[in-house]
Amino acid sequence: MTASSDEALLAWAERIEGAERAAQSGTTRPLRNYQTTAVDAVCNAIDAGQRRILLQLPTGGGKTRIAAELIKQEFDAGERVLFIVPRLSLIEQSARSFEAEGIADVGVIQGRHHRTNRHARAQVASVQTLGRRKLPDGIGLAIVDEAHLQFKTLQKVMGCRSWAQVPFVGLSATPWSKGLGKWYRLLLKPVSAGELIGAGHLVPPKVFCPPGPDLSGVKITAGDFNEGQLSKAVNTTELVGNVIQTWLAKGEQRPTLVYGVDRAHAQHLQERFIEAGIAAAYIDGETAMFEREDIFEQFRCDDVKVITSVGCLDTGLDLPMASCIVDARPTQSEMRHVQTIGRGLRTFPGKVNCIVLDHAGNTRRLGLVTDIDYDVLDDGTPAAAAKRKAAKRICEAIFCGECHAQLPVPKPRVCPDCGKIFYAVTPVKERDGELVEYGSNRSGNAAEPSPATKAIWHGALLRIARERGYKAGWATYKYREKFGHWPPRFPATECEPTVEIRNWVWSRTIAYAKARTSL
Ligand SMILES: [Zn+2]
Numbered sequence: 441m442t443a444s445s446d447e448a449l450l451a452w453a454e455r456i457e458g459a460e461r462a463a464q465s466g467t468t469r470p471l472r473n474y475q476t477t478a479v480d481a482v483c484n485a486i487d488a489g490q491r492r493i494l495l496q497l498p499t500g501g502g503k504t505r506i507a508a509e510l511i512k513q514e515f516d517a518g519e520r521v522l523f524i525v526p527r528l529s530l531i532e533q534s535a536r537s538f539e540a541e542g543i544a545d546v547g548v549i550q551g552r553h554h555r556t557n558r559h560a561r562a563q564v565a566s567v568q569t570l571g572r573r574k575l576p577d578g579i580g581l582a583i584v585d586e587a588h589l590q591f592k593t594l595q596k597v598m599g600c601r602s603w604a605q606v607p608f609v610g611l612s613a614t615p616w617s618k619g620l621g622k623w624y625r626l627l628l629k630p631v632s633a634g635e636l637i638g639a640g641h642l643v644p645p646k647v648f649c650p651p652g653p654d655l656s657g658v659k660i661t662a663g664d665f666n667e668g669q670l671s672k673a674v675n676t677t678e679l680v681g682n683v684i685q686t687w688l689a690k691g692e693q694r695p696t697l698v699y700g701v702d703r704a705h706a707q708h709l710q711e712r713f714i715e716a717g718i719a720a721a722y723i724d725g726e727t728a729m730f731e732r733e734d735i736f737e738q739f740r741c742d743d744v745k746v747i748t749s750v751g752c753l754d755t756g757l758d759l760p761m762a763s764c765i766v767d768a769r770p771t772q773s774e775m776r777h778v779q780t781i782g783r784g785l786r787t788f789p790g791k792v793n794c795i796v797l798d799h800a801g802n803t804r805r806l807g808l809v810t811d812i813d814y815d816v817l818d819d820g821t822p823a824a825a826a827k828r829k830a831a832k833r834i835c836e837a838i839f840c841g842e843c844h845a846q847l848p849v850p851k852p853r854v855c856p857d858c859g860k861i862f863y864a865v866t867p868v869k870e871r872d873g874e875l876v877e878y879g880s881n882r883s884g885n886a887a888e889p890s891p892a893t894k895a896i897w898h899g900a901l902l903r904i905a906r907e908r909g910y911k912a913g914w915a916t917y918k919y920r921e922k923f924g925h926w927p928p929r930f931p932a933t934e935c936e937p938t939v940e941i942r943n944w945v946w947s948r949t950i951a952y953a954k955a956r957t958s959l
Contacts, residue, residue: 471509472641475502478630479509485626486581486607492598494587494610494624494817498633499782500642503611504534507583508541510609511562515545519580521562526589528566529729534585535564549573567591581607588612588620588775598623613782614775621819633785634810642785643763645809646793647846649839650686652801653679655770664772667702674768674800675705683768683799684712685947687746690843691795692939694764695739698748699780701769709768710748716950720746751776760786763794770800774812777802781809803846808837859889889923898927900937904945921948 471479478495485493497503511521525534528550535546535555547560550569563576571593582603584594587610597603610624636642658669674680687696698713700706703724713720721735721744738744739759751769765784771777780802784794796803806812816827838847843858854861889897901915919927922944937945 471505472502474631474635475506475509478506478628479513481628481630482510482609483513485628490626491605491607492610492624493607493626493628494612494615494620496612496615496627496629498631498636498642498785499613499779500786501613501631501636503585504537505541507585507611508538508543510581510583511538511543514581515543515561517580519561520576520578522576522579522582523562523564524570524582524584524594525564525566526586526591528568530585531564531566538562538564549576567594570594570597579606581609584608584610586612587624588615588617590617590620590623595623614778615817616775616814618818619820621817621821621824624817627815627817629813629815632810632813633782637785637810641787643787643791643793645765645781645785645796647796647798647803647808647837647839648686648690648844649798649801649803649837649846650682650844652799652804653770655801658770660772664776665770670770671701671705674701674770675708679768679799680705680708680712681951683709683766683797684716684718685951686797686799687713687718687764687766688716688943688947688950689940690797691764691766693745694795695742695759695761696746696764696766697759697762697783698746698766699769700748700750703750705768706748706750709766710746713746713748716946718746719744720748723747723749725750757783759783760788761791763788763791764797765794766797766799767802768799770805771802772805774806777806778809778812803837804839808846811837859893894919894923894927895932896935896938897922897941898932899935900941901945902932902934904937904942906934918945918948 478497482493482495495503495506497506507523511523514521523534523538525531531548531550531553532555535548538546543562545561546555547557547563548555549563549565550556555564558576563579565573565575570591575597598608608624610620615624615627633642637644653674655665655670655673658673659666661667683698698706698709698720700709706724707722710720710722721738723732723735727735735744735747736759739747740761746766762784765781767777767780769776769780781794781796784796798804803809814828816824818824818828838849838851839845840847840855840858840860842855842860845855845857847855851862898915898919901918902912904910905912905915916927
């Protein structure tokens with residue numbers, strides 16, 4: 441572990457401790473401006489008679505903080521609050537985070553939970569419990585966590601006459617599910633992900649979009665790709681190998697979360713990471729709670745570098761140090777796409793951005809996560825559908841054809857990542873299944889690296905050859921593999937290889953080993 445990640449970890453531990461101390465002393469840090477705006481907007485709406493409010497907040501926008509503030513205000517008004525979570529596993533976590541926010545009077549409605557306390561003024565319940573249990577009396581406010589996930593049991597309560605006057609506040613980063621507007625009438629958006637990034641409350645994603653898998657034969661089932669067919673399409677030796685190679689070349693050895701299509705795919709990814717010498721763990725819905733916690737702990741102290749999973753690393757995940765997301769699960773769902781990338785955008789000491797390696801083509805298919813947004817909820821009416829369609833932006837993300845990095849708009853003349861110079865302006869092209877960057881002509885115009893860059897590569901390759909006890913000829917061959925021609929005759933000066941060069945050599949070694957084993 442490096443000194444800087446040590447410091448980062450220490451700072452993080454201090455923050456957690458600070459929150460715990462605050463909980464004990466009953467004081468908490470002040471709300472951020474937009475959080476105050478959000479709380480005020482909700483209260484004003486309730487005062488104005490609104491009873492079904494959807495509060496949209498980007499992942500990492502501090503929704504627990506806002507919920508806690510709403511709960512405190514209800515307490516001050518002498519009311520009780522019901523907080524509804526979408527899964528049993530989130531009950532304990534929610535109760536704990538409210539305590540950390542200085543709310544001590546929290547009970548839980550679930551079986552013989554050790555926090556059961558019918559008299560507590562805040563009650564945490566899962567939607568599953570709602571249908572089976574008698575609900576507490578005198579609730580002045582109900583808050584619904586992850587409100588885009590819709591449940592019949594919850595809708596029954598919301599539609600029931602005795603609950604008609606109780607304000608329901610749904611919280612969601614992605615309130616875009618079908619029919620959500622039938623249950624919530626008012627959409628509040630106090631802040632966007634882009635604004636949070638601008639203010640430094642989230643880090644920006646740095647997206648690479650290498651050529652995605654061929655999904656032409658994959659059917660759409662219930663609005664998304666058929667999982668079985670999808671798994672067959674992406675869980676191939678070649679595509680999984682690509683994921684590992686791209687990570688070695690661009691992942692900067694960062695703490696990484698990897699999303700696969702299904703168990704077989706995610707486990708395959710884990711195996712290949714381990715083969716490449718990377719400490720990788722695997723988690724799915726069946727992984728025991730203590731085992732998950734153990735893996736998270738190892739991830740926090742850098743003993744595990746990569747966690748592969750099947751969509752269960754989502755709600756309530758507390759791993760802000762994750763600064764690389766590998767998305768290998770193609771989806772048609774904007775909600776899934778935004779939630780997946782959102783896991784990496786939380787701030788952490790020393791973290792400046794989140795590298796997104798989009799092997800699923802999701803950014804190209806659905807757009808940049810910071811661009812996807814709607815002003816109206818889907819209530820099933822043609823008017824709302826038309827409004828949403830009009831608001832839908834066309835995917836404007838452009839990528840470098842050389843390194844697949846997302847490029848700023850307007851397109852620069854030089855790729856800020858790999859230095860490729862873009863010459864002619866031509867329409868989008870696709871050649872041999874490889875994505876060519878929008879607005880550039882790849883044929884014959886690929887930027888030639890400068891002689892100085894090439895000399896550095898040659899010198900670095902000579903150094904690696906010596907380190908490994910290879911002949912100098914190895915460096916010559918590697919040079920040709922990289923640049924497509926032999927190095928100049930005059931000898932290069934040996935130099936220290938950059939991380940990029942070492943990673944490239946490493947990725948080539950793996951590619952070679954793979955080619956050998958598949959013979
Ligand atoms: Zn580039």
